[in-house]
Amino acid sequence: MNHRLPLACIALAATMFIAGCAGDKGTGDEPTKAAAATSGVEAAKAALPALQKGTSVLPSGDSRPIKKGARVALLSAGQNNLSAQGPIDGAKAACKVAGWTCDVFDGASDPTKYSGLVNQIVAAGYDGIIDVGVDCPLISTALDAAKKKGIKIISAYAFDCNDPKYKGEKQFDGEMLYVDDRTGAEQFVAFGRAQATAMLALSGGKQKILHVTDGEFRILDYIAEGLEAGLADDPSTKVVETLDIKAADLVTGKAAQQISSLLTKNPTATAITTPYFAAGMAAVYPSLQSTGKAGKMFVQGAEGQAPELDMVRAGVASFVNIASPDWTGWAAVDTLNSVLIDKPVVSSGVGFTIVTKENATGKKGSTFSELPDYQSAYRKAWGVS
Structure with a gap:
């Protein structure tokens, strides 16, 4: 059987192929990219x-009785930065419920002040530090002094010196855990x-x-x-x-x-x-x-x-x-409490919610309120009213 095509067919096919190639200035993977985009x-x-x-979701219901009479320093990256101020304000409210004495040490968004603030905390003999937004390398030397005094430090929105970017030694005593026990x-x-x-x-x-x-x-x-x-x-x-x-x-x-x-x-x-x-x-x-x-x-x-x-x-x-800043502040207090009473840190349940104009409920100036009742959950876990 003769499988050869007539020359006219071969010429036509070649012409169509060349025309197609000449008209295509792309890489050939545009359909794939378009499909991937879609x-x-x-x-x-x-x-x-x-x-x-x-x-x-609600924080863990495990019992973790509150440490009585703790004195705690709230180290803020900057109270002029509402991203830090929000969790600090939440922690202050939680401290009041816990019966703790909590004082704010304001870094004012100036990294040159952070170590000096930790030194003040050490000199004043606080039981613990809640660090909001100050990464460990900025205060590493001062933290050495805190550890020698037995002061416990936990972090929220801050990362320890053993983070892969910093490649140092672990210095925080605890880290707030999020929904599904996620690390920061x-x-x-x-x-x-x-x-x-x-x-x-x-x-x-x-x-x-x-x-x-x-x-x-x-x-x-x-x-x-x-x-x-x-x-x-x-x-x-x-x-x-x-x-x-x-x-x-x-x-x-x-x-x-x-x-x-x-x-x-x-x-x-x-x-x-x-x-x-x-x-x-x-x-x-x-x-x-x-x-x-x-x-x-x-x-x-x-x-x-x-x-x-x-x-x-x-x-x-x-x-x-x-990502509720108030809840984060309460969770930070809970995290430090677990460290102070020598219990494992448990999940705070803090996740996040995408909010658009369609589900931005509430009047102008109001906060997003469609969250689980985390405050009652913490009160129950701490054994306080």
Whole structure:
């Protein structure tokens, strides 16, 4: 049997092949990328309702009687930074219920002050330290003195010296655990991943993102890790520029100027991230308004305290990822109590909730209140009324 094709057919096939190649200036994997983008966005849309419902659960019900009469220092990265102030305020309320004497040591967003504050705490002979937002390397030498005095230290929003980035020795006595017994690292990677899911689901993908971060805080590295991993599910969404701001510059206005410049020099950008609540209120949202971009870009909000929820209600922020600062403060007190009474640290149950304009319930100025009754759960576990 003769399998040879007529020359005319061969010529026609060759002509069609060459024409097809000449007209295709892509890499050949565009259909695959398009399918991946569609798949990533659709998967995000499917996952979003559960995140809007929230992942938080009640804290462990295990009995852990409160340590009587403890004197505790609340070390804040900066009370001028509401991302630190919120958990500190929650811890103060929990201290009152526990019958503890708790005093705030305010770092005022100035890392040069942190070690001096710990030295003051050591000299005053406190029983324990709740560290909110001050990573271990910034106070390592002072912590050595605290440990020699038997002062216990636990962390919330702060990372120990044995973190993979720091490669030192463990110095904290305990770490707050989140929903599903997650460590801080695990929690904030998941937090960032949830932000990416919300961004893809709500925007439909194909975003050109301005990523604002603050390299002073290890927590933001973990959030960025989760965010970047989640955004990778949509190849059509890209980070076009990253800006590293500093917390101290929120007070001076420098950070707002930097973000305004970022917005101005990237006129085709379609989305911007907010690293944390204080940065949003002091710099991101004012810059959007001053450059005329408010309501015109997709805006990933931060942890959604009351003023930022108002930004969602007003349509300036597209969504926030609520991680209750008050609950975090109560959980920090619970964590230190477990360390003081020599019991294992248990899960706080703290998760997060994606909140959009549609589920931003409550009046202007109100906080997000759709959370389990964690305060009653802690009172019961501590054996206090």
